[in-house]
Amino acid sequence: MADLALLVSGGRGQLGSDLAARASGYVHAPGSAELDVTDPAAVADAVDALVAAARAEGLPPVVVNAAAYAAVDAAEENEERAFAVNAQGPWHLACACLRAGVPLVHVSTDYVFSGDTDRPYRTDDSPGPRSVYGRSKLAGERAVHVVAEYGARAWVVRTAWLYGPSGGNFVKTMARLERERDKLSVVDDQTGSPTYTADLADGLLALAARVVGPDAPAQRLLHATGGGSTTWYGFARAVFEELGADPDRVRPCTTAEFPRPAPRPAYSVLSDDAWREAGLPPLRHWRDALAAAFADHGPALRG
Template sequence: MRVLLLGQRGQLSQELQLSLQGQYELVVRGRSRLDLADSEQIRQQVRELRPELIINAAAHTAVDQAESEPEAAFALNARAPGVLAEEAASLGVPLIHYSTDYVFDGRKPAPYVEDDAPNPLGVYGQSKLAGERAIQALGGPHLILRTSWVYSLHGRNFLLTMQRLLQERDELKVVADQIGAPTWAGSIATATAQLIQRWQGGQAGPWGLYHLTARGETSWFGFASAIAEQLRAEGRSLARLQAIPSSAYPTPAQRPLNSRLDCTRLQRDWRIRLPDWHAALRECLTSPR
Protein backbone atom coordinates (compact mmCIF):
# COMPACT_ATOMS: atom_id res chain seq x y z
CA MET A 1 0.00 0.00 0.00
CA ARG A 2 1.34 3.41 -0.95
CA VAL A 3 1.15 5.87 1.96
CA LEU A 4 1.79 9.59 1.50
CA LEU A 5 3.19 11.16 4.68
CA LEU A 6 3.22 14.96 4.84
CA GLY A 7 5.95 16.34 7.06
CA GLN A 8 9.50 15.05 7.26
CA ARG A 9 11.56 16.52 10.10
CA GLY A 10 8.88 17.22 12.71
CA GLN A 11 8.93 15.07 15.82
CA LEU A 12 5.71 13.21 14.96
CA SER A 13 6.70 12.67 11.33
CA GLN A 14 10.05 11.20 12.35
CA GLU A 15 8.35 8.75 14.71
CA LEU A 16 5.80 7.82 12.03
CA GLN A 17 8.60 7.08 9.59
CA LEU A 18 10.17 4.73 12.15
CA SER A 19 6.84 2.98 12.78
CA LEU A 20 5.67 2.68 9.16
CA GLN A 21 8.87 2.23 7.15
CA GLY A 22 9.14 -1.28 5.76
CA GLN A 23 5.44 -2.04 6.25
CA TYR A 24 4.22 0.14 3.38
CA GLU A 25 5.48 1.98 0.34
CA LEU A 26 6.05 5.17 2.32
CA VAL A 27 6.38 8.41 0.35
CA VAL A 28 7.51 11.28 2.58
CA ARG A 29 7.12 14.89 1.56
CA GLY A 30 8.73 17.63 3.63
CA ARG A 31 8.87 21.34 2.96
CA SER A 32 11.89 20.99 0.66
CA ARG A 33 9.78 19.00 -1.82
CA LEU A 34 6.27 20.26 -1.14
CA ASP A 35 5.14 23.73 -0.10
CA LEU A 36 1.94 23.13 1.86
CA ALA A 37 1.05 26.80 1.50
CA ASP A 38 0.68 26.15 -2.25
CA SER A 39 -2.67 24.43 -2.82
CA GLU A 40 -1.98 23.64 -6.46
CA GLN A 41 1.33 22.01 -5.58
CA ILE A 42 -0.48 19.80 -3.05
CA ARG A 43 -3.06 18.77 -5.64
CA GLN A 44 -0.41 18.03 -8.25
CA GLN A 45 1.66 15.82 -5.94
CA VAL A 46 -1.34 13.84 -4.65
CA ARG A 47 -2.65 13.27 -8.17
CA GLU A 48 0.76 12.14 -9.41
CA LEU A 49 1.45 9.82 -6.48
CA ARG A 50 -2.10 8.41 -6.16
CA PRO A 51 -1.60 7.16 -2.58
CA GLU A 52 -3.97 4.69 -0.94
CA LEU A 53 -3.69 6.54 2.38
CA ILE A 54 -2.67 10.11 3.25
CA ILE A 55 -1.22 11.02 6.66
CA ASN A 56 -0.82 14.70 7.46
CA ALA A 57 1.80 15.19 10.18
CA ALA A 58 2.80 18.65 8.95
CA ALA A 59 1.64 21.76 10.81
CA HIS A 60 2.52 25.25 11.96
CA THR A 61 3.14 24.41 15.63
CA ALA A 62 4.87 27.57 16.89
CA VAL A 63 2.03 28.64 19.19
CA ASP A 64 3.36 32.08 20.13
CA GLN A 65 4.70 32.82 16.66
CA ALA A 66 1.28 32.10 15.18
CA GLU A 67 -0.07 35.20 16.95
CA SER A 68 2.13 37.42 14.77
CA GLU A 69 1.77 35.40 11.54
CA PRO A 70 -1.83 34.20 11.37
CA GLU A 71 -1.78 33.89 7.58
CA ALA A 72 1.05 31.35 7.71
CA ALA A 73 -0.66 29.41 10.51
CA PHE A 74 -3.98 29.22 8.64
CA ALA A 75 -2.26 28.27 5.37
CA LEU A 76 -0.64 25.20 6.93
CA ASN A 77 -3.17 24.28 9.62
CA ALA A 78 -6.45 25.06 7.87
CA ARG A 79 -6.19 25.46 4.10
CA ALA A 80 -3.70 22.63 3.45
CA PRO A 81 -5.72 19.98 5.39
CA GLY A 82 -8.82 21.04 3.45
CA VAL A 83 -7.03 20.56 0.12
CA LEU A 84 -5.68 17.19 1.27
CA ALA A 85 -9.19 16.14 2.29
CA GLU A 86 -10.54 17.14 -1.13
CA GLU A 87 -7.88 15.14 -2.93
CA ALA A 88 -8.28 12.15 -0.61
CA ALA A 89 -12.05 12.19 -1.18
CA SER A 90 -11.60 12.36 -4.96
CA LEU A 91 -9.33 9.31 -4.79
CA GLY A 92 -11.64 7.55 -2.33
CA VAL A 93 -8.82 7.06 0.19
CA PRO A 94 -8.67 7.86 3.92
CA LEU A 95 -6.90 10.86 5.46
CA ILE A 96 -5.32 10.74 8.92
CA HIS A 97 -4.78 14.18 10.43
CA TYR A 98 -3.54 15.36 13.84
CA SER A 99 -5.07 18.16 15.87
CA THR A 100 -4.69 19.61 19.34
CA ASP A 101 -6.10 20.30 22.79
CA TYR A 102 -5.69 24.01 21.95
CA VAL A 103 -9.08 23.96 20.19
CA PHE A 104 -10.52 24.24 23.74
CA ASP A 105 -10.33 27.17 26.14
CA GLY A 106 -9.41 25.01 29.15
CA ARG A 107 -12.24 26.27 31.36
CA LYS A 108 -14.03 22.94 31.70
CA PRO A 109 -13.33 21.35 35.10
CA ALA A 110 -13.29 17.80 33.67
CA PRO A 111 -11.49 16.17 30.69
CA TYR A 112 -12.85 17.24 27.32
CA VAL A 113 -14.81 14.81 25.15
CA GLU A 114 -15.03 15.01 21.37
CA ASP A 115 -18.51 16.57 21.44
CA ASP A 116 -17.55 19.50 23.68
CA ALA A 117 -17.82 22.86 21.97
CA PRO A 118 -14.40 24.19 20.92
CA ASN A 119 -13.38 27.71 21.89
CA PRO A 120 -9.70 28.28 21.03
CA LEU A 121 -7.85 31.04 22.86
CA GLY A 122 -5.37 31.95 20.12
CA VAL A 123 -4.45 31.79 16.46
CA TYR A 124 -2.84 28.35 16.65
CA GLY A 125 -5.96 26.74 18.12
CA GLN A 126 -8.22 28.68 15.75
CA SER A 127 -6.23 27.52 12.72
CA LYS A 128 -6.21 23.88 13.87
CA LEU A 129 -9.97 23.98 14.49
CA ALA A 130 -10.48 25.42 10.99
CA GLY A 131 -8.45 22.50 9.63
CA GLU A 132 -10.64 20.00 11.47
CA ARG A 133 -13.79 21.58 10.08
CA ALA A 134 -12.42 21.72 6.54
CA ILE A 135 -11.77 17.97 6.65
CA GLN A 136 -15.15 17.17 8.20
CA ALA A 137 -16.98 19.29 5.60
CA LEU A 138 -15.69 17.07 2.77
CA GLY A 139 -17.31 13.97 4.23
CA GLY A 140 -14.64 11.53 3.02
CA PRO A 141 -13.17 8.77 5.22
CA HIS A 142 -10.90 10.41 7.79
CA LEU A 143 -9.46 10.21 11.27
CA ILE A 144 -8.79 13.47 13.09
CA LEU A 145 -6.69 12.67 16.17
CA ARG A 146 -6.53 15.39 18.81
CA THR A 147 -3.52 15.04 21.06
CA SER A 148 -1.67 17.17 23.62
CA TRP A 149 1.73 18.15 24.99
CA VAL A 150 3.66 16.17 22.36
CA TYR A 151 7.34 15.49 22.99
CA SER A 152 10.11 13.25 21.63
CA LEU A 153 13.88 13.04 21.32
CA HIS A 154 13.67 14.92 17.99
CA GLY A 155 13.06 18.55 17.14
CA ARG A 156 12.04 21.24 19.62
CA ASN A 157 9.83 20.32 22.56
CA PHE A 158 9.43 20.57 26.33
CA LEU A 159 11.42 17.40 27.11
CA LEU A 160 14.54 18.50 25.25
CA THR A 161 14.27 22.08 26.55
CA MET A 162 13.97 20.90 30.16
CA GLN A 163 16.86 18.45 29.79
CA ARG A 164 19.06 21.32 28.64
CA LEU A 165 17.91 24.02 31.07
CA LEU A 166 17.98 21.72 34.10
CA GLN A 167 21.69 21.21 33.48
CA GLU A 168 22.48 24.83 32.61
CA ARG A 169 20.74 26.79 35.37
CA ASP A 170 20.73 26.93 39.15
CA GLU A 171 17.00 27.52 39.39
CA LEU A 172 14.18 26.87 36.91
CA LYS A 173 10.63 28.20 37.19
CA VAL A 174 7.91 26.07 35.60
CA VAL A 175 4.16 26.65 35.29
CA ALA A 176 2.13 24.47 37.66
CA ASP A 177 -1.50 25.45 36.98
CA GLN A 178 -1.83 24.07 33.44
CA ILE A 179 -2.92 20.41 33.52
CA GLY A 180 -2.68 17.86 30.72
CA ALA A 181 -1.16 14.59 29.55
CA PRO A 182 2.39 14.65 28.14
CA THR A 183 2.19 12.43 25.07
CA TRP A 184 5.22 10.81 23.44
CA ALA A 185 5.24 11.12 19.66
CA GLY A 186 6.38 7.49 19.54
CA SER A 187 3.13 6.43 21.25
CA ILE A 188 1.10 8.41 18.72
CA ALA A 189 3.02 6.79 15.84
CA THR A 190 2.48 3.31 17.28
CA ALA A 191 -1.24 3.99 17.70
CA THR A 192 -1.42 5.30 14.12
CA ALA A 193 0.17 2.09 12.84
CA GLN A 194 -2.41 0.09 14.83
CA LEU A 195 -5.27 2.15 13.41
CA ILE A 196 -4.02 1.47 9.87
CA GLN A 197 -3.76 -2.24 10.63
CA ARG A 198 -7.32 -2.31 12.02
CA TRP A 199 -8.59 -0.59 8.87
CA GLN A 200 -6.66 -2.92 6.53
CA GLY A 201 -7.81 -5.94 8.49
CA GLY A 202 -11.48 -5.03 8.23
CA GLN A 203 -11.69 -4.18 11.94
CA ALA A 204 -12.02 -0.42 11.59
CA GLY A 205 -14.23 1.59 13.88
CA PRO A 206 -16.21 4.58 12.60
CA TRP A 207 -14.27 7.30 10.82
CA GLY A 208 -14.26 10.71 12.48
CA LEU A 209 -12.82 12.77 15.32
CA TYR A 210 -11.06 11.16 18.29
CA HIS A 211 -8.94 12.15 21.26
CA LEU A 212 -5.55 10.45 21.55
CA THR A 213 -3.32 11.22 24.54
CA ALA A 214 -1.32 9.34 27.12
CA ARG A 215 -3.22 8.19 30.19
CA GLY A 216 -2.93 10.11 33.42
CA GLU A 217 -2.41 13.80 33.99
CA THR A 218 0.10 16.25 35.41
CA SER A 219 1.18 19.88 35.21
CA TRP A 220 4.14 21.27 33.28
CA PHE A 221 5.87 21.45 36.66
CA GLY A 222 5.06 17.79 37.29
CA PHE A 223 6.36 16.86 33.85
CA ALA A 224 9.57 18.83 34.49
CA SER A 225 9.96 17.08 37.86
CA ALA A 226 9.68 13.66 36.19
CA ILE A 227 12.31 14.66 33.62
CA ALA A 228 14.58 15.87 36.44
CA GLU A 229 14.10 12.57 38.27
CA GLN A 230 15.35 10.64 35.25
CA LEU A 231 18.41 12.91 34.89
CA ARG A 232 19.14 12.75 38.62
CA ALA A 233 19.16 8.96 38.40
CA GLU A 234 22.04 9.37 35.94
CA GLY A 235 23.99 11.34 38.52
CA ARG A 236 23.49 14.76 36.92
CA SER A 237 23.67 18.00 38.90
CA LEU A 238 20.43 19.83 38.25
CA ALA A 239 18.66 23.15 38.78
CA ARG A 240 16.17 23.62 41.60
CA LEU A 241 12.62 23.55 40.24
CA GLN A 242 10.15 26.21 41.38
CA ALA A 243 6.41 26.01 40.66
CA ILE A 244 4.80 29.22 39.36
CA PRO A 245 1.32 30.21 38.07
CA SER A 246 0.71 30.96 34.39
CA SER A 247 0.27 34.61 35.32
CA ALA A 248 3.96 34.75 36.30
CA TYR A 249 5.03 33.54 32.84
CA PRO A 250 3.15 35.67 30.27
CA THR A 251 3.33 34.52 26.63
CA PRO A 252 1.97 36.04 23.39
CA ALA A 253 -0.57 33.20 23.14
CA GLN A 254 -2.76 32.27 26.09
CA ARG A 255 -2.67 28.57 27.01
CA PRO A 256 -5.66 26.52 28.24
CA LEU A 257 -5.40 25.68 31.94
CA ASN A 258 -7.14 22.34 31.38
CA SER A 259 -5.75 20.33 28.43
CA ARG A 260 -7.08 16.96 29.57
CA LEU A 261 -8.75 14.95 26.80
CA ASP A 262 -11.05 11.99 27.42
CA CYS A 263 -9.92 9.16 25.12
CA THR A 264 -12.73 6.70 25.90
CA ARG A 265 -14.26 6.91 22.41
CA LEU A 266 -11.08 5.78 20.63
CA GLN A 267 -10.67 2.86 23.03
CA ARG A 268 -14.31 1.82 22.52
CA ASP A 269 -14.46 2.21 18.73
CA TRP A 270 -10.93 1.23 17.66
CA ARG A 271 -9.54 -0.61 20.74
CA ILE A 272 -6.62 1.83 20.95
CA ARG A 273 -5.29 2.95 24.34
CA LEU A 274 -2.00 4.75 24.98
CA PRO A 275 0.25 3.98 27.95
CA ASP A 276 0.37 6.08 31.11
CA TRP A 277 2.49 9.18 30.57
CA HIS A 278 5.09 8.08 33.18
CA ALA A 279 5.62 4.74 31.42
CA ALA A 280 5.79 6.42 28.00
CA LEU A 281 8.39 8.91 29.23
CA ARG A 282 10.57 6.07 30.51
CA GLU A 283 10.18 4.24 27.18
CA CYS A 284 11.04 7.38 25.23
CA LEU A 285 14.22 7.99 27.24
CA THR A 286 15.41 4.38 26.86
CA SER A 287 14.16 3.74 23.34
CA PRO A 288 16.63 2.90 20.56
CA ARG A 289 14.35 4.93 18.23
Protein backbone atom coordinates in the same frame (compact mmCIF):
# COMPACT_ATOMS: atom_id res chain seq x y z
CA MET B 1 1.59 -3.58 11.99
CA ALA B 2 -0.08 -3.89 8.59
CA ASP B 3 1.87 -2.90 5.49
CA LEU B 4 0.51 0.28 3.91
CA ALA B 5 1.38 2.76 1.20
CA LEU B 6 1.73 5.86 3.34
CA LEU B 7 2.09 9.55 2.55
CA VAL B 8 3.05 11.52 5.66
CA SER B 9 2.83 15.26 5.10
CA GLY B 10 5.01 17.05 7.62
CA GLY B 11 7.22 13.99 7.52
CA ARG B 12 10.34 15.70 8.88
CA GLY B 13 8.71 16.98 12.08
CA GLN B 14 8.54 15.39 15.52
CA LEU B 15 5.56 13.17 14.81
CA GLY B 16 6.16 12.72 11.10
CA SER B 17 9.65 11.40 11.71
CA ASP B 18 8.37 8.70 14.04
CA LEU B 19 5.53 7.81 11.69
CA ALA B 20 8.02 7.30 8.87
CA ALA B 21 10.40 5.31 11.08
CA ARG B 22 7.74 2.99 12.51
CA ALA B 23 5.60 2.33 9.44
CA SER B 24 6.03 -0.75 7.30
CA GLY B 25 5.43 -0.95 3.57
CA TYR B 26 5.86 2.00 1.20
CA VAL B 27 6.46 5.32 3.00
CA HIS B 28 6.91 8.80 1.57
CA ALA B 29 7.38 11.38 4.31
CA PRO B 30 8.23 14.75 2.75
CA GLY B 31 9.00 17.80 4.84
CA SER B 32 7.49 21.20 4.12
CA ALA B 33 10.30 22.09 1.70
CA GLU B 34 9.35 19.08 -0.43
CA LEU B 35 5.58 19.18 -0.02
CA ASP B 36 3.93 22.54 0.73
CA VAL B 37 0.44 21.63 1.92
CA THR B 38 -0.75 25.17 1.12
CA ASP B 39 -0.18 24.45 -2.60
CA PRO B 40 -3.23 22.53 -3.92
CA ALA B 41 -1.48 21.41 -7.11
CA ALA B 42 1.49 20.04 -5.18
CA VAL B 43 -0.84 18.24 -2.79
CA ALA B 44 -2.83 16.71 -5.64
CA ASP B 45 0.37 15.54 -7.33
CA ALA B 46 1.62 13.97 -4.07
CA VAL B 47 -1.63 12.06 -3.54
CA ASP B 48 -1.64 10.90 -7.17
CA ALA B 49 1.95 9.69 -6.76
CA LEU B 50 0.90 7.80 -3.62
CA VAL B 51 -1.91 6.07 -5.51
CA ALA B 52 0.52 5.05 -8.26
CA ALA B 53 3.03 3.71 -5.73
CA ALA B 54 0.29 1.85 -3.86
CA ARG B 55 -0.84 0.22 -7.07
CA ALA B 56 2.72 -0.79 -7.96
CA GLU B 57 3.36 -2.19 -4.47
CA GLY B 58 -0.04 -3.83 -4.11
CA LEU B 59 -0.70 -1.96 -0.86
CA PRO B 60 -3.64 0.13 0.36
CA PRO B 61 -2.87 3.89 0.35
CA VAL B 62 -3.38 6.23 3.32
CA VAL B 63 -2.46 9.86 3.92
CA VAL B 64 -1.53 10.99 7.45
CA ASN B 65 -1.29 14.75 7.82
CA ALA B 66 1.29 15.66 10.46
CA ALA B 67 2.07 19.02 8.86
CA ALA B 68 1.37 22.01 11.10
CA TYR B 69 2.35 25.57 11.87
CA ALA B 70 3.01 24.73 15.52
CA ALA B 71 4.82 27.88 16.72
CA VAL B 72 2.05 28.79 19.16
CA ASP B 73 3.36 32.20 20.20
CA ALA B 74 4.60 33.21 16.75
CA ALA B 75 1.17 32.42 15.31
CA GLU B 76 -0.25 35.39 17.21
CA GLU B 77 1.62 37.68 14.80
CA ASN B 78 1.55 35.33 11.79
CA GLU B 79 -2.13 34.51 11.63
CA GLU B 80 -2.27 34.32 7.84
CA ARG B 81 0.52 31.76 7.69
CA ALA B 82 -0.91 29.74 10.58
CA PHE B 83 -4.30 29.49 8.84
CA ALA B 84 -2.67 28.70 5.50
CA VAL B 85 -0.87 25.65 6.91
CA ASN B 86 -3.32 24.56 9.62
CA ALA B 87 -6.62 25.22 7.85
CA GLN B 88 -6.08 25.49 4.09
CA GLY B 89 -3.54 22.64 4.09
CA PRO B 90 -5.99 20.08 5.52
CA TRP B 91 -8.64 21.31 3.07
CA HIS B 92 -6.34 20.69 0.11
CA LEU B 93 -5.36 17.27 1.43
CA ALA B 94 -8.96 16.25 2.11
CA CYS B 95 -10.06 17.37 -1.36
CA ALA B 96 -7.18 15.52 -3.04
CA CYS B 97 -7.94 12.39 -1.01
CA LEU B 98 -11.64 12.59 -1.89
CA ARG B 99 -10.83 12.85 -5.58
CA ALA B 100 -8.36 9.94 -5.43
CA GLY B 101 -10.42 7.76 -3.08
CA VAL B 102 -7.67 7.68 -0.42
CA PRO B 103 -8.37 7.72 3.34
CA LEU B 104 -7.00 10.67 5.33
CA VAL B 105 -5.95 10.79 8.98
CA HIS B 106 -5.50 14.39 10.12
CA VAL B 107 -3.73 15.30 13.38
CA SER B 108 -5.14 18.13 15.51
CA THR B 109 -4.59 19.50 19.01
CA ASP B 110 -5.90 20.08 22.52
CA TYR B 111 -5.60 23.83 21.86
CA VAL B 112 -9.01 23.75 20.15
CA PHE B 113 -10.46 23.83 23.70
CA SER B 114 -10.63 26.79 26.06
CA GLY B 115 -9.34 24.89 29.09
CA ASP B 116 -12.20 26.07 31.30
CA THR B 117 -13.15 22.70 32.74
CA ASP B 118 -12.02 20.22 35.35
CA ARG B 119 -12.66 16.91 33.58
CA PRO B 120 -11.17 15.35 30.43
CA TYR B 121 -12.60 16.75 27.21
CA ARG B 122 -14.73 14.34 25.20
CA THR B 123 -14.94 14.42 21.44
CA ASP B 124 -18.50 15.82 21.64
CA ASP B 125 -17.52 18.76 23.87
CA SER B 126 -17.76 22.17 22.24
CA PRO B 127 -14.41 23.68 21.26
CA GLY B 128 -13.45 27.23 22.19
CA PRO B 129 -9.88 28.01 21.20
CA ARG B 130 -8.24 31.02 22.83
CA SER B 131 -5.22 31.42 20.54
CA VAL B 132 -4.57 31.92 16.83
CA TYR B 133 -2.94 28.50 16.76
CA GLY B 134 -6.00 26.88 18.33
CA ARG B 135 -8.40 28.69 16.01
CA SER B 136 -6.37 27.72 12.94
CA LYS B 137 -6.28 24.06 13.99
CA LEU B 138 -10.02 24.05 14.65
CA ALA B 139 -10.55 25.54 11.18
CA GLY B 140 -8.48 22.65 9.80
CA GLU B 141 -10.66 20.11 11.60
CA ARG B 142 -13.78 21.73 10.19
CA ALA B 143 -12.33 21.79 6.69
CA VAL B 144 -11.71 18.04 6.87
CA HIS B 145 -15.22 17.40 8.21
CA VAL B 146 -16.80 19.49 5.42
CA VAL B 147 -15.02 17.45 2.74
CA ALA B 148 -16.03 14.27 4.57
CA GLU B 149 -19.66 15.30 4.13
CA TYR B 150 -19.05 14.99 0.39
CA GLY B 151 -17.75 11.46 0.75
CA ALA B 152 -14.12 11.73 1.84
CA ARG B 153 -13.00 8.98 4.19
CA ALA B 154 -11.34 11.20 6.76
CA TRP B 155 -10.57 10.98 10.49
CA VAL B 156 -9.36 13.73 12.83
CA VAL B 157 -7.20 12.77 15.82
CA ARG B 158 -6.53 15.34 18.54
CA THR B 159 -3.42 14.96 20.64
CA ALA B 160 -1.39 17.06 23.09
CA TRP B 161 1.97 17.94 24.63
CA LEU B 162 4.10 16.07 22.09
CA TYR B 163 7.77 15.24 22.62
CA GLY B 164 10.23 12.91 20.96
CA PRO B 165 13.78 12.65 19.68
CA SER B 166 13.24 14.89 16.63
CA GLY B 167 12.86 18.66 16.70
CA GLY B 168 12.47 20.95 19.67
CA ASN B 169 10.17 20.19 22.59
CA PHE B 170 9.64 20.63 26.31
CA VAL B 171 11.72 17.60 27.31
CA LYS B 172 14.75 18.84 25.39
CA THR B 173 14.30 22.33 26.79
CA MET B 174 14.23 21.00 30.35
CA ALA B 175 17.35 18.93 29.69
CA ARG B 176 19.15 22.05 28.45
CA LEU B 177 18.00 24.16 31.40
CA GLU B 178 19.07 21.43 33.83
CA ARG B 179 22.61 21.91 32.54
CA GLU B 180 22.46 25.69 32.55
CA ARG B 181 20.68 26.60 35.79
CA ASP B 182 20.85 25.62 39.42
CA LYS B 183 17.09 26.10 39.80
CA LEU B 184 14.22 26.90 37.49
CA SER B 185 10.53 27.74 37.75
CA VAL B 186 7.88 25.95 35.70
CA VAL B 187 4.15 26.65 35.56
CA ASP B 188 2.02 24.46 37.81
CA ASP B 189 -1.46 25.67 36.84
CA GLN B 190 -1.70 24.19 33.34
CA THR B 191 -2.69 20.52 33.18
CA GLY B 192 -2.43 18.14 30.25
CA SER B 193 -1.16 14.78 29.06
CA PRO B 194 2.43 14.45 27.79
CA THR B 195 2.51 12.29 24.68
CA TYR B 196 5.53 10.41 23.36
CA THR B 197 5.59 10.67 19.58
CA ALA B 198 6.53 7.01 19.14
CA ASP B 199 3.42 5.93 21.06
CA LEU B 200 1.19 8.31 19.08
CA ALA B 201 2.77 7.15 15.82
CA ASP B 202 1.95 3.54 16.67
CA GLY B 203 -1.62 4.54 17.50
CA LEU B 204 -2.05 6.47 14.26
CA LEU B 205 -0.62 3.58 12.25
CA ALA B 206 -3.09 1.24 13.95
CA LEU B 207 -5.86 3.63 12.94
CA ALA B 208 -4.50 3.86 9.39
CA ALA B 209 -4.57 0.08 9.11
CA ARG B 210 -8.21 0.12 10.19
CA VAL B 211 -9.42 2.88 7.87
CA VAL B 212 -8.38 0.95 4.75
CA GLY B 213 -10.47 -2.05 5.75
CA PRO B 214 -14.13 -2.92 6.26
CA ASP B 215 -14.07 -2.20 10.01
CA ALA B 216 -13.05 1.46 9.84
CA PRO B 217 -14.14 3.37 12.98
CA ALA B 218 -17.51 5.06 12.56
CA GLN B 219 -16.38 7.84 14.89
CA ARG B 220 -14.54 10.37 12.72
CA LEU B 221 -13.19 12.46 15.62
CA LEU B 222 -10.88 10.78 18.13
CA HIS B 223 -8.54 11.72 20.97
CA ALA B 224 -5.17 10.04 21.53
CA THR B 225 -2.69 11.16 24.18
CA GLY B 226 -0.46 9.66 26.80
CA GLY B 227 -2.46 8.23 29.68
CA GLY B 228 -3.01 10.18 32.88
CA SER B 229 -2.20 13.84 33.35
CA THR B 230 0.17 16.24 35.04
CA THR B 231 1.19 19.89 35.02
CA TRP B 232 4.19 21.34 33.22
CA TYR B 233 5.82 21.51 36.65
CA GLY B 234 5.14 17.82 37.28
CA PHE B 235 6.38 16.99 33.79
CA ALA B 236 9.58 18.97 34.38
CA ARG B 237 10.26 17.16 37.67
CA ALA B 238 9.82 13.82 35.90
CA VAL B 239 12.30 14.89 33.21
CA PHE B 240 14.81 15.80 35.91
CA GLU B 241 14.33 12.36 37.45
CA GLU B 242 15.10 10.72 34.11
CA LEU B 243 18.19 12.92 33.80
CA GLY B 244 19.38 11.75 37.22
CA ALA B 245 19.05 15.30 38.56
CA ASP B 246 17.36 16.47 41.76
CA PRO B 247 13.72 17.24 40.89
CA ASP B 248 13.55 19.67 43.81
CA ARG B 249 15.61 22.04 41.67
CA VAL B 250 12.35 22.63 39.79
CA ARG B 251 10.00 25.06 41.51
CA PRO B 252 6.34 25.75 40.74
CA CYS B 253 5.08 29.08 39.45
CA THR B 254 1.85 30.42 37.99
CA THR B 255 1.00 31.23 34.40
CA ALA B 256 0.70 34.87 35.46
CA GLU B 257 4.34 34.79 36.55
CA PHE B 258 5.40 33.46 33.15
CA PRO B 259 3.34 35.38 30.56
CA ARG B 260 3.41 34.31 26.91
CA PRO B 261 1.97 35.99 23.79
CA ALA B 262 -0.53 33.18 23.19
CA PRO B 263 -2.90 32.06 25.98
CA ARG B 264 -2.67 28.38 26.92
CA PRO B 265 -5.57 26.17 28.06
CA ALA B 266 -5.41 25.81 31.83
CA TYR B 267 -6.81 22.28 31.54
CA SER B 268 -6.61 20.34 28.30
CA VAL B 269 -6.71 16.67 29.24
CA LEU B 270 -8.41 14.72 26.45
CA SER B 271 -10.63 11.71 27.08
CA ASP B 272 -9.71 8.70 24.96
CA ASP B 273 -13.12 7.03 25.40
CA ALA B 274 -13.92 7.26 21.69
CA TRP B 275 -10.47 5.88 20.81
CA ARG B 276 -10.98 2.89 23.08
CA GLU B 277 -14.56 2.36 21.90
CA ALA B 278 -13.19 2.17 18.35
CA GLY B 279 -11.05 -0.77 19.46
CA LEU B 280 -7.79 1.12 19.09
CA PRO B 281 -4.86 0.48 21.47
CA PRO B 282 -4.65 3.05 24.28
CA LEU B 283 -1.35 4.90 24.62
CA ARG B 284 0.87 4.22 27.61
CA HIS B 285 0.65 6.27 30.80
CA TRP B 286 2.69 9.42 30.26
CA ARG B 287 5.20 8.61 33.03
CA ASP B 288 5.93 5.12 31.71
CA ALA B 289 6.29 6.55 28.20
CA LEU B 290 8.77 9.19 29.38
CA ALA B 291 10.97 6.52 30.95
CA ALA B 292 10.78 4.51 27.71
CA ALA B 293 11.62 7.59 25.65
CA PHE B 294 14.82 8.14 27.62
CA ALA B 295 15.66 4.45 27.31
CA ASP B 296 15.07 4.62 23.56
CA HIS B 297 16.56 8.03 22.77
CA GLY B 298 18.44 9.30 25.81
CA PRO B 299 21.26 11.07 23.94
CA ALA B 300 18.85 12.85 21.58
CA LEU B 301 16.61 14.00 24.42
CA ARG B 302 19.52 15.14 26.56
CA GLY B 303 20.92 17.18 23.67
